[in-house]
Amino acid sequence: MIVNRIRLPVHAYANPLRFQRIADAIRPWTSLLALALFPVGLVWALAVAPADYQQSDAYRIMYVHVPAAWMSMFTYLVVGGSSAVALIWRHPLAEIAARAAAPIGACFTAIALVTGSIWGKPMWGTWWVWDARLTSVLILFFLYLGYIALYDAFEDASRGARAASILALVGLVNIPIVKFSVDWWNTLHQPSSVLRMDGPSMPPSMLWPLLLMALVFKLYMVSVLLIRIRTEMAERRISALRGAETA
Amino acid sequence: MVGAALALARRDLMLALRRPGEALLPVLFLLTGTALFPLGVGPGAETLARIGSGVIWVLALFAVTVGTDRLWAADLEDGSLEQLELGILPLELVALVRCLVHWLVTGLPLVVISPLLALLMQQPPAALVALPAALLLGTPVLVMIGAIGAALLVGSRRSQALTALLVLPLQIPALIFGVGAVEASTGGIGGTVAYLILGALLLGSLALAPFAIAAALRLALE
Numbered sequence: 001m002i003v004n005r006i007r008l009p010v011h012a013y014a015n016p017l018r019f020q021r022i023a024d025a026i027r028p029w030t031s032l033l034a035l036a037l038f039p040v041g042l043v044w045a046l047a048v049a050p051a052d053y054q055q056s057d058a059y060r061i062m063y064v065h066v067p068a069a070w071m072s073m074f075t076y077l078v079v080g081g082s083s084a085v086a087l088i089w090r091h092p093l094a095e096i097a098a099r100a101a102a103p104i105g106a107c108f109t110a111i112a113l114v115t116g117s118i119w120g121k122p123m124w125g126t127w128w129v130w131d132a133r134l135t136s137v138l139i140l141f142f143l144y145l146g147y148i149a150l151y152d153a154f155e156d157a158s159r160g161a162r163a164a165s166i167l168a169l170v171g172l173v174n175i176p177i178v179k180f181s182v183d184w185w186n187t188l189h190q191p192s193s194v195l196r197m198d199g200p201s202m203p204p205s206m207l208w209p210l211l212l213m214a215l216v217f218k219l220y221m222v223s224v225l226l227i228r229i230r231t232e233m234a235e236r237r238i239s240a241l242r243g244a245e246t247a
Numbered sequence: 248m249v250g251a252a253l254a255l256a257r258r259d260l261m262l263a264l265r266r267p268g269e270a271l272l273p274v275l276f277l278l279t280g281t282a283l284f285p286l287g288v289g290p291g292a293e294t295l296a297r298i299g300s301g302v303i304w305v306l307a308l309f310a311v312t313v314g315t316d317r318l319w320a321a322d323l324e325d326g327s328l329e330q331l332e333l334g335i336l337p338l339e340l341v342a343l344v345r346c347l348v349h350w351l352v353t354g355l356p357l358v359v360i361s362p363l364l365a366l367l368m369q370q371p372p373a374a375l376v377a378l379p380a381a382l383l384l385g386t387p388v389l390v391m392i393g394a395i396g397a398a399l400l401v402g403s404r405r406s407q408a409l410t411a412l413l414v415l416p417l418q419i420p421a422l423i424f425g426v427g428a429v430e431a432s433t434g435g436i437g438g439t440v441a442y443l444i445l446g447a448l449l450l451g452s453l454a455l456a457p458f459a460i461a462a463a464l465r466l467a468l469e
Binding site: 162 | 395400403413459
């Protein structure tokens with residue numbers, strides 16, 4: 001296969017030992033920063049930022065909802081991207097990364113769905129509406145669950161890993177649908193107010209705490225992902241050693 | 248290559264026609280399933296007219312998904328899948344041909360019978376055309392996506408429920424626009440947009456799904 005001969009600079013980091021060394025160097029910083037910035041962001045978002053003229057204090061759930069929703073999509077891109085690398089170049093590390101990221105993404109998606117539901121009750125008068133944004137995020141949640149279930153469905157772990165990678169790639173079509181659902185359809189969910197061509201439609205006093213919370217969520221995701229990858233690699237090493245012992 | 252594709256199509260068609268009962272199962276499933284709804288929600292004409300097109304679509308989706316579940320299993324078990332991989336036809340084309348024949352045998356009857364179901368569910372006259380038209384565009388999409396799930400899980404122990412978990416979320420867009428097309432047509436606002444999107448889904452799935460199916464099958468053959 002010609003594809004397998006294409007070398008990318010990332011291949012240097014596919015060496016598990018080198019990856020582990022770099023990850024071990026990064027992890028304390030991301031974890032500490034996440035821990036230190038989380039209270040700052042939370043107080044800023046919940047107490048310091050001004051109340052919304054329309055939604056008063058109820059809008060503050062946005063500071064959890066929006067970062068979680070962003071991370072739910074970003075994590076799926078991590079799963080899908082790692083799956084592509086795993087399928088094309090057969091890097092075991094990419095498989096591990098995809099599998100390690102999936103439950104994190106499922107949790108972010110669940111948080112986005114639950115907080116959105118709590119926010120929807122006072123604002124829309126209902127816990128749930130079947131509009132395009134909510135439905136596509138629910139599909140995203142099912143995709144995460146399907147990925148995890150398929151990964152573990154085979155006796156032969158590598159078969160499950162690669163079947164799940166194919167599913168993750170198929171599921172990537174859902175990501176643009178989630179992102180643009182509010183533009184393509186007339187949804188009850190409000191359109192994007194941060195990433196717009198004409199600049200954010202939100203005043204800076206509300207935008208900054210949101211961006212800080214998004215940063216905290218990202219740092220948290222990176223920390224947990226690195227911990228999970230480390231655990232999974234240790235687990236594989238243990239089972240390999242066990243296998244060598246019994247053989 | 249065309250000859251090989253035609254030979255494969257003839258083989259699949261012949262295998263299906265030798266067991267006509269099996270091919271008719273999805274239709275029977277759709278019929279009995281639809282018959283349950285007047286008993287379950289009450290036979291009131293207004294209720295049935297409102298939920299009818301959606302009920303028929305959801306049941307057609309189930310019928311197709313259940314039907315595609317063992318699309319690859321028999322060929323993997325008796326080794327003919329390996330022979331197909333060794334043959335001159337790329338596995339992507341094998342997947343496409345297999346899906347099209349499968350749709351012809353199990354999907355098309357659903358389309359044909361849908362006007363009768365529309366009558367049973369008290370649908371307005373416009374639905375007698377709109378529902379089969381939407382199913383004609385939509386059921387091949389359901390088959391293609393179902394075939395991906397079946398190929399991913401071929402050879403694993405827990406099959407059916409997991410296939411549903413993998414496949415149903417991906418089929419939701421076809422369901423949404425399928426029902427949307429029927430309801431827009433019967434509501435008098437014209438379903439052109441929904442039909443066009445259904446057509447786009449059909450073309451997209453015909454173009455892309457064979458690659459995913461073939462990748463999954465190669466995995467199963469290793």
